[in-house]
Amino acid sequence: MSYLIKYNLEFQITSSVSVLYNRLSTPSGLAVWFADDVIIKDKIYSFFWDGHKQDAKLLNKKDNQFIRFKWVDDEETESYFEFKIQIDDITQDLALIVTDFAEDKDEKQEQTELWSKQIQQLKRAIGS
Numbered sequence: 001m002s003y004l005i006k007y008n009l010e011f012q013i014t015s016s017v018s019v020l021y022n023r024l025s026t027p028s029g030l031a032v033w034f035a036d037d038v039i040i041k042d043k044i045y046s047f048f049w050d051g052h053k054q055d056a057k058l059l060n061k062k063d064n065q066f067i068r069f070k071w072v073d074d075e076e077t078e079s080y081f082e083f084k085i086q087i088d089d090i091t092q093d094l095a096l097i098v099t100d101f102a103e104d105k106d107e108k109q110e111q112t113e114l115w116s117k118q119i120q121q122l123k124r125a126i127g128s
Contacts, residue, residue: 004077004078004079004101004102005101005104006079006099006100007102007108008097008099009100009112009115009116009119010086011095011096011098011116011119012093013094013095013122013128014094014123015127019126020085021064021065023125023126024067024085025067027039027040030045033125034122035048036048036049036050040058044057044072054072055072056081057072059080065085066082066084066085067083068080068081068082069081077101078101079100079101080099080101081098082099083096083098084099096122098115098119100115
């Protein structure tokens with residue numbers, strides 16, 4: 001088993017919690033920014049990009065707080081990806097924390113850039 005680097009990325013989002021959570025957890029919300037299309041069946045989310053399908057199992061979620069997935073074709077590792085909504089107690093600013101795993105620094109850098117682009121699309125979709 002290879003060692004994976006766990007990392008968190010934090011993005012400031014201007015949105016209500018419920019609108020943001022909807023974009024992170026529903027097929028229609030995810031299809032706006034994360035994939036071309038999303039279908040859910042029995043806790044398996046099928047993501048489609050350019051005609052290619054990748055399945056992720058829903059591991060856990062708590063409404064308006066977080067949702068965690070694991071790629072089905074990556075069962076041998078402890079990796080997952082998670083979207084967590086964090087609210088600053090003082091300023092009430094909303095942050096989206098993305099947790100993911102990478103095999104090395106180069107992959108982490110590539111994934112960080114990809115997540116940044118994806119989150120920019122999410123922000124545009126919700127007018128943030």
